[in-house]
Amino acid sequence: MKSFEPGIGMTTNKAPYIEEVRGGDALFIEQPYELYSEANHDVWRRLYSRMLPQWEKYANEYFMQGIDNLVMDPGRVARLDEVSEKLQKLTGFRAKAVAGYIPAYKFFEALRNRVFPTTITIRDAEDIEYLPEPDIFHDIAGHVPMHTDQAFADTLVRFGDAAHTAAEMCASMPDEEARVRCMTSVIKAMARFFWFTVEFGLMKAKDGSGLKVYGSGILSSYGEIEYSIEAPEAQRYPAQLEWMVNQYFEIDKYQPLYFIVDSFDHLFALTDELIVWMKEGKLNNVSPGEPHISEADLRSFMEAGATL
Numbered sequence: 195m196k197s198f199e200p201g202i203g204m205t206t207n208k209a210p211y212i213e214e215v216r217g218g219d220a221l222f223i224e225q226p227y228e229l230y231s232e233a234n235h236d237v238w239r240r241l242y243s244r245m246l247p248q249w250e251k252y253a254n255e256y257f258m259q260g261i262d263n264l265v266m267d268p269g270r271v272a273r274l275d276e277v278s279e280k281l282q283k284l285t286g287f288r289a290k291a292v293a294g295y296i297p298a299y300k301f302f303e304a305l306r307n308r309v310f311p312t313t314i315t316i317r318d319a320e321d322i323e324y325l326p327e328p329d330i331f332h333d334i335a336g337h338v339p340m341h342t343d344q345a346f347a348d349t350l351v352r353f354g355d356a357a358h359t360a361a362e363m364c365a366s367m368p369d370e371e372a373r374v375r376c377m378t379s380v381i382k383a384m385a386r387f388f389w390f391t392v393e394f395g396l397m398k399a400k401d402g403s404g405l406k407v408y409g410s411g412i413l414s415s416y417g418e419i420e421y422s423i424e425a426p427e428a429q430r431y432p433a434q435l436e437w438m439v440n441q442y443f444e445i446d447k448y449q450p451l452y453f454i455v456d457s458f459d460h461l462f463a464l465t466d467e468l469i470v471w472m473k474e475g476k477l478n479n480v481s482p483g484e485p486h487i488s489e490a491d492l493r494s495f496m497e498a499g500a501t502l
């Protein structure tokens with residue numbers, strides 16, 4: 195392994211460390227904390243300080259509780275080992291660094307083992323408003339506070355179970371073509387359900403005072419958090435599994451449509467139902483369209499299925 199100058203930077207798409215480790219065999223990598231530059235820390239500080247009032251206004255109470263429990267430094271990029279130490283005591287989850295994209299099955303399998311694959315690069319100051327790919331602010335400040343809640347954490351494990359069931363079920367199909375067709379449809383259904391819940395979900399406020407945000411894609415977006423709750427043109431409907439698994443989505447604009455759950459127990463029950471539907475074959479032919487299922491994601495499920 196090459197050594198890098200401290201403070202060289204861990205900026206999205208411009209991090210020499212990531213270039214070096216990407217393509218290696220290891221799924222999980224180290225977080226070389228000394229490589230973050232002052233500019234990286236400054237971006238974290240700016241993102242955090244402007245999100246805080248928005249979180250106080252729009253985030254669900256479990257998220258705010260999570261922010262309190264994790265005691266992150268608002269002025270410095272989070273350290274994964276410190277976050278994991280606190281998180282593990284609460285729900286058994288840990289945040290472990292990855293070099294970027296990991297194949298979908300590996301991601302869900304990690305969730306099943308209470309490991310959250312975490313991006314460690316941080317967006318460039320120029321992209322402070324929006325970055326389509328995850329960065330450490332999205333993953334740690336957007337996702338991880340939710341993982342401190344038991345019911346939510348258990349739901350993520352159920353997502354892992356769903357992927358396991360999918361791989362196993364499609365592997366039992368008689369021929370290669372049927373396996374690919376089944377797997378592509380089931381992964382699409384899962385990706386859509388994940389998107390409309392974990393990434394962009396809304397929930398009823400506990401005290402009955404309207405809606406709150408729990409989706410991490412919204413919790414890490416300065417503009418969308420307000421839009422998702424306030425914009426008259428955004429559509430907000432009670433979560434319906436049959437709709438979510440058949441609804442396409444786009445990742446590069448504010449969402450036109452959000453689904454509302456009553457509670458995390460409700461979300462857990464929906465995830466259970468997803469698995470029941472999967473076993474019944476009800477997800478084998480969902481409507482076409484986004485998201486596109488990549489060859490690598492498909493292969494990851496097929497390979498897992500072959501070994502189960």
Ligand SMILES: [Fe+2]
Pocket residue numbers: 328332337393410411
């Ligand atoms: Fe995310």
